[in-house]
Amino acid sequence: MKITDIKIRKTFDEGPMKAIVSVTFDGQLAVHDIKVIHAREKFFVVMPSRKNPDDTYRDIVHPINAPFRSMLEQAVIEAYEAELAAQEAELAVPEIEEQPV
Secondary structure: OOEEEEEEEEEOOOOOEEEEEEEEEOOOEEEEEEEEEEEOOEEEEEOOEEEOOOOOEEEOOOOOOHHHHHHHHHHHHHHHHHHHHHHHHHHHOOOOOOOOO
16 A cells, blocks of 8 residues: 555644644545644654543554554655745745836
8 A cells, every 4th residue: 555645634832733634545535633742852643533431532544553653654755845945935036026017
């Protein structure tokens, strides 16, 4: 299974949650609401989950093995870092005022 698209849906400046991401696999399956978290000086991903009646959470979808989890986490974090770089580059480019002709 290959990751064919990663979309950074929303980024956050404050708090440990840094982004909400959607990932498409093989161009056929999309997983939404993957969260990028920064805690204890590192980034990691949290899979979409739902709250149970006993106030615990259960993943709705998750990787089955460690190698796939690692590959998914690395790809999502790289996409998040690329998005941050693009946002910073966009802010660094001064707007050119149009001159009247």
